[in-house]
Amino acid sequence: EIERNSFGRQKDSFEAEVSLDAMEIPSFQGVFIRAPAVVKTGSGVETLGKFNEKIIAVKQGNILATSFHPELTRDVSLHKQFVKMVADSKN
Template sequence: MSSTTPVIGVLALQGDVREHLVALAEADTVARPVRRPEELAEVDGLVIPGGESTTMSKLAALFGLLEPLRERVRAGLPVYGTCAGMIMLADKLLDGRDDQETIGGIDMIVRRNAFGRQNESFEAAVGIAGIEGGPVEGVFIRAPWVESVGGDVEVLATYDGHIVAVRQGRVLATSFHPELTGDHRVHAHFVEMVRAEA
């Protein structure tokens, strides 16, 4: 990886892929969709977008990506998950389907759809530790929250008494969608995480 231009993939199986590609490109990266194991092998970091987590996990298995994703996360690949991406990065789920699989990577228990159904979606200002310039506008769409975290997990933000942003080592996750607001500070923060691993 060039020290100035990391290659960051967006898992492009389902969800709001385009918005993340735009946010990453504006953060001075080479941003590409990832649909196959060989594309995953070429990236310095990865974003797992929002969408529908059960569909995403089924498609990851179908495309032969589930095990390669787990292996890269265990090997230290920097990863950022939003909404369904947070669910995919959880070691344990509440209210998940019996057959739902995750990638894991963050020692946390996540409750799916915790903030309500689609028609209960909302926007809120969220102060995130490590993000300068004031709160980030978060879009919560059938959003999860984190019920509990292990000792190595850093809680970065809460909203209404619930954990909505966490980090464990090289893995970052938010309950909400910053990519939908035009404020790309969280993506820029993730890009700096990727550069730090260069």
């Protein structure tokens, strides 16, 4: 279950350092634009990261979802972990 615009509307967009320890990414610059937050997870859903106590990254099987836009930074660490996750699921 998600909450739309959990961090505010378009004019409230912001960048913040987030930690995705479950993905071995201790620091990542998250770009939040009309960002949703996960308010409730079902069985089999792993929480990967939180920001201000709100869930901002989840994984279920080989599906990954984030509240922020990782493609808007030059940091490719999240993309590398995603590629590794997909490759591992093939084995």
